[in-house]
Amino acid sequence: MRAFPFIVLSMIGVLLLSACGSDEPPSTLAETEEVVEQLRELFIDRASLTDDDLNHAAIQGILDFIDDPYTSYLAPQRFTDFTNSLNGAGQSFEGIGAEVSVRGGQVMIVGPLPGSPAIKAGVQPGDIVLEVDGQPTEGLDLLEAVELIRGPKDSTVVLTILRAGSLRPQDISVVRDTIELTSVLARMQQDGVGYIRLNSFDVVTVSGMVQAIADLRATGAEGLILDLRNNTGGLVNAAVGVVSEFVEEGLVCTGCNPNDEGDEDLHRVSGNGSAYDLPMVVLVNSFSASASEIVAGALQDHGRAQIIGTTTFGKGVMNLLLPLETGSGLYVTVARWFTPAGQVIDGIGITPDIVVGANLDVQSAQRLGTLTQSLCVAFEDERDNLEGQELFAEALEGLCTLDVTNSDGPFTDEQLDRAVSELRKLID
Numbered sequence: 001m002r003a004f005p006f007i008v009l010s011m012i013g014v015l016l017l018s019a020c021g022s023d024e025p026p027s028t029l030a031e032t033e034e035v036v037e038q039l040r041e042l043f044i045d046r047a048s049l050t051d052d053d054l055n056h057a058a059i060q061g062i063l064d065f066i067d068d069p070y071t072s073y074l075a076p077q078r079f080t081d082f083t084n085s086l087n088g089a090g091q092s093f094e095g096i097g098a099e100v101s102v103r104g105g106q107v108m109i110v111g112p113l114p115g116s117p118a119i120k121a122g123v124q125p126g127d128i129v130l131e132v133d134g135q136p137t138e139g140l141d142l143l144e145a146v147e148l149i150r151g152p153k154d155s156t157v158v159l160t161i162l163r164a165g166s167l168r169p170q171d172i173s174v175v176r177d178t179i180e181l182t183s184v185l186a187r188m189q190q191d192g193v194g195y196i197r198l199n200s201f202d203v204v205t206v207s208g209m210v211q212a213i214a215d216l217r218a219t220g221a222e223g224l225i226l227d228l229r230n231n232t233g234g235l236v237n238a239a240v241g242v243v244s245e246f247v248e249e250g251l252v253c254t255g256c257n258p259n260d261e262g263d264e265d266l267h268r269v270s271g272n273g274s275a276y277d278l279p280m281v282v283l284v285n286s287f288s289a290s291a292s293e294i295v296a297g298a299l300q301d302h303g304r305a306q307i308i309g310t311t312t313f314g315k316g317v318m319n320l321l322l323p324l325e326t327g328s329g330l331y332v333t334v335a336r337w338f339t340p341a342g343q344v345i346d347g348i349g350i351t352p353d354i355v356v357g358a359n360l361d362v363q364s365a366q367r368l369g370t371l372t373q374s375l376c377v378a379f380e381d382e383r384d385n386l387e388g389q390e391l392f393a394e395a396l397e398g399l400c401t402l403d404v405t406n407s408d409g410p411f412t413d414e415q416l417d418r419a420v421s422e423l424r425k426l427i428d
Contacts (some may be wrong), residue, residue: 032058070317072331075141079329080173082321095150096157097179098123099232106370107137107145109161111230111287113199114185121174123159125230125287129371130169131160134255151176162369167375183234184208186216192427193420194221198242201234201291213245213275223427225277225419226295229309233290236267236318240355243298244269246305248276252298255318265335279426280305281419284352289313296350297339306422307352309415354422356415376400387408 025375036054040046059073074082097116101108112118129137132148140148151157158171183205189195194216196209216224233239236253243252247269255265282305284296293312299305318335336346343350379396386393 018364046172064408068228070315070319070331070333074321074329074331076327078141079321079323079327082329082331083164091173092178092180094153094178095146095152095176096121096123096159096174097177098149098151100129100145101232102141102145103137107140110232111199113179113181114197116179117174117177121172123161123172123174124163125285126164127159127161129160129161130157133158134160153178160341162373164369166369168376182208184212186212188216188219188221189225189416189420192220192222193423194219195227196224197227197229198231198292200231201238201242202237203235203238205234205238206245209242210245210274211238213278217278221278221279223423224275225281225283225416225423226305227416228288228292228296229281229283229285229415230287231289231292232287232313233292233315236291236294239291239294240267240269244271245273245275246278246280246299247302248273250302253294253340254338254342256338268306279423281426282307283415283419284309284350285357285415286310286313288350290317293345293350294337294339297343297345300350300353301339301343302351306354307350308354308356308422309352310355310357311351312349314347314349316347338427354418356418372399 035046039054040049043049054249063071063073096118097113098118099110099113101110102384109118109123109125109127109129111125112123129145129149131137132145135148137145137148143248149157149159153176155176157174157176159174160169161172162169167310181199182200183200184199185199187195192211196212196216198205198209213224240252249269249271252269253266254267280299282296282299284292284307288296291314293314296307296312300307316337317333318337319331320334322332324330336344338344375396376399379393379400383393383396
């Protein structure tokens, strides 16, 4: 965690030395170094100002100022884990089988893996994890949150979660297991209907999908459902490779950096696909993001597939993962993506051709749910002090006792059912 600020400070030193021998005014960054030195020398609790603390504060201060949700610093272990996940390495671990993210200081479940202990226990995308075995998660970074949730096979972890749209937290017990990671899952959904689910976009996704298509065709598949729900993205090259299997020519996406004076980064299909003739539909939802949106947008713009589900997340930016000298990394936003037809993805998402299910603004629902929970906790603490404010107290009572939990009826995948129905129209 020392590399980035040390690089900054060493640059400051060079600039100061250069300035001493010239008429150039000193760099304004010299003020940062001066503040650090004054604090080290004079601050009343200067013994507590470790290099690690100051370095981390410098990095965090810069990132907070930038205020970009997708530009982040990765500590060495997190950088290694993230790199391995993109390279298809580290294909198993012990835990609950759910991808998590930290947004606005909150730990959120992004995508439980199919068949995982998290799915079996009822964990859902968008759940905010408030506590893990009674330990609050507020203030944890991503690596700390992951380490807290993971654990040995057959051990039980209790997650206290707040569900989007819910007013009260609930406890969910999950029995950990060995989680085998794979970016491609395939099966025959029905006679003639093949199904491929992409969980991520890594270096083995395209080859795995090509093999899955061949296997499904050998089993009798006449059409394909491509499921990108809860897929939060990955490598752009993998997204280009996926589209290239189904689209014979043309653009996949365009990257544009406003600082490059209009230069565009054009990504085209390879022309070496194996499934140009295969009828298909694509499933997306509010947690389909980044590379998933590139794929869905390209297939939609080329008229290659109907998109079914709900509006996607809206992460349409390109990020570079840069290694730093100490083994840590910087994940930085460098461009915005546009679909082949010039459609903006970032902040908007891909709108399905056929909407099935309620569109969920995940971030708004989380924010309102968290604020409502805080309000209800305060109401419980202060209700005895609301004498003479009966109407106000009654309104709070109604809000905080509102039952917004879902029914426990049998789960039906309406989106998948609709995808099968629409694909049948294309192949029958």
